[in-house]
Every structure is written in C-alpha cells, then in structure tokens.
Amino acid sequence: MPISETKPISETDLIRFLASVHPYDSLDPEVLQALAPKFQLLSIEPCEKIYDLGQALAGLYLVHHGEVEVTDENGMAISILGPRNSFGERGLTRGGRAATSAQATAATVLLLLPRADFDALMQAEAKVARFFDRRRPEGPKQNGLTTCRAEDIMAATPVTCSAGLTCQGAAQLMRQHHISSVCITSDESLEGILTTRDLTEKLLAEGLPFSTPVSQIMTPDPLSLPPSAIGSDVLHAMMERHIGHIPVVQNGKLMGIITQTDLTRFQAVSSAELVSAIARAESAAEMAKVTAEIPRLLVQLVAGGNRHEVVTRLITDIADTVTRRLLTLAEAKLGPAPVPYLWLACGSQGRQEQTGVSDQDNCLILADEATVEHDAYFAALADFVCDGLNACGYVYCPGDMMASNPRWRQPLQVWRDYFGSWITKPVPEAQMLASVMFDLRPIGGDYALFDGLEAQGLESASDNSIFVAHMTSNALKHTPPLGLLRGFATIRSGEHRNTLDMKHNGVVPVTDLGRIYALQARIPAVNTRARLEAGAAAGAISPSGARDLMDAYDLIAQTRLEHQADLIRRGEAPDNYLAPSALSDFERSHLRDAFVVVKTMQSALGHGKSMLS
Template sequence: MLDPERFFKETYPFDRLSEEDIKRLSSNIMVRYYSKGETIFEEGSSPLEFLYVIRKGAVVLKKDSAVVDYLQEGDSFDYLSLLENVPPSSKAVAIEDTILFMIHKRIFLRFLNDYEELRNFYTKKLIERVRKEKPQLSTGFDMWINLPIRHLKLSPPLFVDGQESVYQVILKMVEEDLSFALVIDENVIGIITERDIIKRVFAKDLDPKYTRAKDVASFPLIYIHMDAFLFDALLLMTRHNIRRLGVKDKDKIVGVLEDKDIIHHESQNIPFLAKYINKAKSTEEIAYAYSLMYKAVIEYTKQGTDPELIGRYISELSDRIMQRLVFLTIKEIGMEPPTAFSVLVLGSEGRREQSLKTDQDNALVYEDVPMLDLSVDDYFKDFSERYAKNLLKIGFPPCPGKVMLSNPVWRRSLKEWIVQIDRWIENPKGEHTIYLSVFLDLRTVFGSEWLEQELRDYIFKKASDNKVFLSFLASQVLRFRVPLGFFRDFVVEKTGFHKGEFDIKARGIFPLVHGVRVLALEHRISSTNTFERLKELSSTGVISESFAKDLADAYKFLIAIRLKFQADELSKGREPTNYINPSALSRAEKTVLKDVFRIVEEFQRFLNSKYKLSYFLTCYFLYCLSLCF
C-alpha cells in the first residue's frame, strides 16, 4: 500500500507538519506512475504546478544531457520552478519504475509559509540550486578551479638517491624526458629541476660528476593530495613561488603537477599573474596586473563562481602586489629598513574576504629601538608615505577612516602598539572598539611575522578573558537591524541617492562577520578568515555544527549578492558600493535572502544572550546618565 499519511510522517521535512496538516496533505496529493526511462518533464517546458516527491523508485535530473542530480525515495523536486514560476532548468527522467506524490503549488506554498523548518529546508536546497544554475563558460574559471587533481594528467615521479651524482640524475631525466627528479635523502623527499642544475651547478662551475644530487635539490618537496582541487594547487604554487607540486594518493607520491600543465588562461591564471607581478619594475606594470585581476574577478562573479574562492583569488594576488610594492618602495628610498618590521593588512584584506570595493586598510609595526634613535621613525615615516602613494597609483583608494600606515596612528613600534592596544581595551568608547575590531583581523603581508604574533598574543592576553570588554565589542552587532519589516518584506531607503536600496554590508555582512570575530577573540582563535573561524568555533563546541554551516552558507550568499551588484556597477562604469536593490533580484534570490537575514537575526539573538547585551547596554546607559548629574 502507498499509505501517504504514514509516508509523510516518516519523511523529513514533512514529518514536521502537525497531525492535522499531514492528513490534509495526504488527502490532497495526486499520485502518478512513471515507467523506467519515461520523461517526467522536459528542460525549459512550462513552469511546474506541482512539487514532486518520490514515493518509490529513482529519478535523475539532466541539464544539457549531463546528470546534475540523482534522487531516490523521499527526495523532492523541482521547487525552483515552483517558487520562481519559471520553466524547469533540467529534464527529469525515471531510471526505475517510479511512483510520485504530487503536491499542488498552492498547498506547498501555504505549508512553506506556515512552517519555518520546512522553509529552512527548501531555502538551503534553493541556495545549492541557485548556485548550481549560474551560467558557466566552457573556458571559464569554474571549469578548472573545481577540477579534482586526480582528473589531470600528471608527470610520472622519477625517484633518485640523494647520493647519486648530478650527472647520473641528468642522464635519467633525459632518458625519461623529464625536467625534474625527486631526490630521496634519509627518507625525506626533495626535488631537483633543470633550473636548479643550471643555477647551482653550471653557473657555479661545479663538476656534475662530483656534485651530489642532495646538495642541489630543494627540501622538502611541497605536495598536495590527489583529491584536492586545481585551485588549491594554484594557491600552493603561488604561496611557495614554485612551479611543481608532488601529488600524493594516501601516503604515496604518485605524480608531479607542473605549472605548464595548467596554465591555459594566462590573463586570469594566478601563477601567471603572480610571476608577472614579481617581475614588475614599476607601479605602472603592477597597475596593469591589478586591472587584469579585477577584470577576471568581474567575469568570475558574473559566472556565479563561489564567492569564498573569489575572495581567496583577490587576496593571493593583492598580497603579491603589496609585497612587490614594498620592494619597489624600499628601492625607491635607496636604503634598507634599519630594523625588523611588518606591513599588516587589516579588515577584509586581513580576513582574505575582499570585495570589488577595496581600499587601503593597513598598518605597520617595527621592532623596538632605543628612544633616542629618531632615524628609525623617520625612515618608516618616509617609507609609509611613499608606499601609500604607490598603492594609490595602482588603484587602491585611500581608506575613508584613514586606517593606513601613512597615518602615524597606524604606524608604531611594538611597544607603542602595546600601549595603544591597552588604551583601546581599557577605554572601549565608540571609535576604540571600531579600531580594535579592524585590528583583530591583522595579517602580515610583508616582513617579520613574529611581530604580528606578538601583537596577537598580547590582544588575547588582555581581552580574551575580559568579559566587560567582550560585551562592549559584541554590542556592535546590535547597531544594525536586518532589513526585514513586520511582514517580512525588505526595508529600503525611502529617499536620497540610494532610494529603494539597502546597505547589505551594514545590515547583514557586518553583524555576522563581527559576531564571529568576537567569538574567535574570546576563544583565542588565531585564524582571521570568517569561514575558518566558523569551522574552529564549531569544532570546539562554541556553536553547533549545523548552526556554523547555516552561518557559513548565509555569509557566502550575502557576499555573492554584494559581488553581483558591484560587478554590475563596475561594468556600467560606476563606483561600486555596498547597496543593493532587492527589486533587481530573482524570486528565488529574494526567498533565499530573506531566510539568510533570519539566520543573521538568530545569530544576533545568540550573541545577545551569550554576552547579556540587553542587560549590559542598559547598565552602561544608566552609568553614563549618572555621570551627567
């Protein structure tokens, strides 16, 4: 027997309906039988009037003849067509004899409105589907960033003993037609390349017959796992400034990935642009690379590329630009820095979450020197002013809040920074909490990382157990309400230049990012990236795994929408902002965005409860009031 009532009671999310509504649903469904191989609906046909739920059998969804989803008993489809009233974006085919329960659109939408858990379930499905349905270019970014390394043709590994002569290694490389060999020395694997042999043997006039391979090779071999994606390999190559990666399957090196195997889209490819930047001899050349990067980012955004990956892409290349610019600025001065220093990036740059609206958020810390040595201060003042001007030439606009190392407030010795951090924490008035919030995302882009670590350790020591300060800091998340009205419609600006729009950064992105930042501070999490912080907060039990995933999905969707609008503004020759017009969104995007804002609201309630913000703010208000009398 089909027994729909029992089926719905045992099938999530319909089991969340009341007893009465399950009976109502069961008595109002249609039942259809499809034989194996029969088409249920075609891609691009009329908008659907029913939600399909598989009672028995299996169905595949195909797009352009490629299978995009495999569904079985208990699964439902095609809610995207139903909610957005658009033609189905895929073809549904029964791959077994299949029985479907069909729920009419009117009934489904009513239950969706009445039951939050049902709504959350289909919202998450919508997020996944909206992301999948973004158009892809056959030569575009997603075609290779999401390609598993195991699908690539790798160069075979050639292993040689570290005691062998370079001459013997050359003969083996020639025989195997390879430009490298993997060198084993006391169970450690390194790599020797043609370039190593030229630079370290022939250029130094050494005899290859009497030079051991281990004395020329680079140790250890940098490797990546077979199941990682090509994008991860590109980032690893860029980070270590190398052209080859060992590839492991479990614990065994199975091949070598070379940059020549993957550089197909040179104007967008990270290793290509990174090499171009590293060789740049002027700010004009760097500015050209910067323009190429932004053109690529606009294209990737329009293709619907994962915004987390876009942030990492911008970050890797921005880091390279800043590193090269430090080198050129020092060369311009004509004198090496007199002591250890670190150029720090803050805010979204520090988190590796930049958007298309990026300004200069940076600072500088340098090693303590004797107080009478004024030449050090003078040097870094000169360096900072030149560096900020060079960033401006490249295309990085100045920070409106003057959070720039050319501002002496953001350029200090280590001891001076510690005094400043004390001042921020001990007197957490408005601007102090804002400054420290930005500073909490600090990351070294050039220089001595130990200086950054000293600052981070000191902040943890002073603030992580300071409940009053944490409450001050957390109270910032309540400054902005999500832009949803009483009837859950979008609240927008009524007048002015942004009439009909709302600030997605202030109303959604900031409360989420800042709340996660405060939790990370309390629990001494060194990661600055929001996604990484969420993973660590989840793994340590600060928030549940499911809530962390909801927050990560919500954040990803918010920055995807912001990037979409910013890319559109840039394409029209306008300056990108953080404002979006909800009327320009599709129905599915509006549905998802409203539920994303509900997740942000839930997070604000969580922080309000955890840090007792309502009570804290009331006490603080009364205290301030008492000072007036």
C-alpha cells in the first residue's frame, strides 16, 4: 500500500526526539545533528501495510507516534510497537529483506532511516552496531524443536512400576492412564521401559503367560536424555533408533518421558489453532477442552523465547475469543438483544496481560434506552457468559466484579455517574473501583458506547488533582518485596511462606505506576507497557526513567512467566509465588535491582518529585 510523506517536524524537535531514543542518545551531538536530516517522515493510516514478509526493506523504521503490529510468517502477532520502538533492523542485518510483516494499527508517523544511511551508521558507530546486533529479534525464536528443551516437552509425571509386576498388571496400568508405555524404576532410578509394542511382539507373539514379570520383556537400560537436551535431539534419537518413547533422566533420577505424541502436540499447539477451535465451538464445554491447552501453549511460547508482552497478548486473545463466542451463543439461545450493549473486560484481560493464572473481571454497558424490563434478558446473558468463562478456567471474580452482578450491568448514563462519583468523592472503595475501571477494554457489542465514556473519564480524572493524589496514594500500597542488606522480603507465614508474590509485589506496582502516568497525561492505552511508552512520549516520565522502569518491568514479568512455565512442566498448577532459592545468585541480583528501580519510581511519585529531569 502507498505510504505518504507527512508534514515535516523541525530539526530541533527531531534531534530532541532522537536524543530520547536508545541508541541515538549515545551519539555525540554533532553526529546526531548530521544524522537527523537523513530520517524521512512517513504517515501511515490505520490498517495500512508498511512492508510484507520477504519484501526488500527501505531502511530502519522508528515509531514517532502511533502503533505498529509486527507479524510472523503465519500472520501471528509477535510484537506491538509504540513510540520510540525501532523495527526492520533484523532484515537489514540479514540480507536486506523483511523477516516479518508490519502494519499500522492506528494513525502512525514513522521515521525512516534509508538503508544506505543505516549501513553507514552501523559501520561508523560501534555503540549503534552493538545495540542492533544484540537486540532480541523482532519475532520470537522459532517455536520449534530447535529452541525448546526436553523438559519443555516431557510428561513430568511418568507412570512407573517395579520390575516384578506382571505384564498383565502393566497392561492394566497403561489402559487406566491411556498411555502406551510404562517406566520400570527402583528408588526413582530408571531400570527399563515397557511399551505396547513390547507386549505385542514379545508377549503375545511368543505366547508367554500374562503372569510373566515385566523384567523379562522390558527394554533394560533404555536410551534416555537429560532435561537440557533440545527437542531436535529427541526427534533425531527417535528416528535413528526407530523408537517412540524416550525417558528423561537427570543424575540417575527419572524426571519424565517424551513420546512421539508429545512432540506432535508441542509443535501443533498455537494461539491461532486455539482461537480457530474456539470460534467454531458450539458450547462452553467444547471451549473448555480447548482452553485446557493454554498451559501447554504458555510453556511453548516461553520456551520459544517470546517476550512477556507477546505471550500475555496471545493468551489474552484466547480469552477475548472465548468471551465473544459465548456472547454469540447467548444471543442464539436468548434471541437478539432488545437494546445495544457492550461487554467489557477489566483487570488483566482488559490490559491484555493474562498469564496462566486468571480470574474474570467484566461488566456490561447498556444503551440508555434500556428499561427495567430489559434487565431479565441481560441478566440471563451475563450469567450465560460468566458461567461459560468459569467453565473454561476463567474463574469467578472473588470480588464479584462481573456483569452477572447487577451493579456492573447498567445503562451508559449510570456508568457516567459512577465515574463522576468516584472522581469527585475518592473514598477508598472509589479509588479501588476507579483503578479497576480505568483498565476497561471493549470485547464485544456496540463499541460506540465506550467512546465518550473513556474520553470523559480520562479528562475529568486528570483535571482533578485531589483525585489523582488519592489514586497515587492508593497505587503505592503495593510495594516491591525488598528487605534489608540486599535481601528479599518474602512472605513470612502460611501456604506460600518464604516466597515472593510476583503478582501483587512484582508486576502490580508497575501496573499501578503505569495507570497513574496514563491518568496524568490522558493516555487512553490500558496495557502497562504501552502506558509506560506513551507516558515517556507525553513527558509524564523522563526518557531515562521510562527505560529503566520498562527494563525492570520486563525482567519481573518475564521471571513470573518463566516460573509459571516451570510449574506447568512439573505437572503443577501455575501460580505467582516464586521461591528466591529457585534462582541463581545472578538472577536474584538482577531481580532485586529491578525491584529497586520500581521502588525508586514509587518513592519519587509519592514525594511529588518530578521525573522530568
């Protein structure tokens, strides 16, 4: 599609902008002044393609303002880029052709550094070359067997038996667990493996009695691999030896087992597959079978090297699809809605930050012509959707902040009154509710019902300094888990004793900071990282402060996701409670540094200090 040049900005403003973007902020002033005129300003319309996969790249792109979605060869979104984000460098450093596709998702202005000028800059400035060479690729590492490890694929709770068990007993175990092999162990050490093929070719074919001990027909001392083996090692071993089961062993202890089915499932699962299956489902029960694959998807995405904001965006997309499909099924059951409505999500779904642990937070906005008589319909619709979400693993909100609660199922004017009351009378409950409701995002229905409400709420809130002060105070209640002498302040008692709450003391403090910056600068974005980027662009936070905070947030959020993936690999339910002892000294040091950054930003905000210096 055509890309048009837009009205130029002054050279002074352009230099000031570039000086706020890494790595250009490391250039000498005279170098930056000479570089600035080489950038071309391009205006991109919403949904307009910037380039396609395999296309020759014109140069390096830098987002001045707006939003760009980068997709892989399968059309899957792998990055959502905002102001001060660069893209295209991966293709420029690898032959000059795009390794991804990119299009604007909003009105966007880009700065284009032509390819020849980019190449010259890379050759002349070592700092720039190091930056772009070491950056994580625009897309994730390939989500295939070359980037995952055996521990990402294996079944972590293999079925075992002793060598003295009869073959009939072993066969009954396989039938009971719907598996094709059983591992023979002694004190957790692997002695052998018995497969259905062994039973067929060695027991039945030879006419041996069913009471034959497993030890007589098992494969003793079978090939095994360590958890650190990569997926392609597993595949190659299976193909070379014509086997379909490989135990995973570490220090002599059986850790898990990988079958050909496990390899197939790992490669086949993707967010697109799940979204497609959900869109075709005819009941919540069908959808629940699909959403049960989300933990496996999370492990695959994390193992593939995807950034946390990509993982959570893809997982949230699945929840959005479930919600919209339930709305469609509800209308099919109840009939067309009597008046227009809009279903919205708040909380982590609203911010597009869902992980492997998510409850539901939602509400309904009804058109103002809705009457008391209409509530029976919308109550039934809300119950249908909320019950369906719960069946799909998005459990009921403990605080009952759901559309099934009449309080959160109201006409538009009532919602305007809600926001007005919370802003003018910021009592503790109002502060809590406002924090949740400022994360609202439309999911399904008449989106026009939200347009005015969102803009009005942001304007009223940002103009009310008392409300912002109360919201700021409320936002500082969640603090990073920092103790004395460079230690962590872990949970002291209860089920999660000696662990860090990576949600409430990890990501939530940054989420709260992002929300305050958004209120101060009237930023409509609800995603935390998008708020931080937009806050820096709007001057609500200094460029250096924004970079530090985003780096800290990235580390905290990524650590949280990796912890959840580790639990899933072990066959446990994902949670947010991380034991510091599970981290290396290096990891603990960097995580603490990230918490220090968050605490510093909280302290500055709490004392009313300007972060613009």
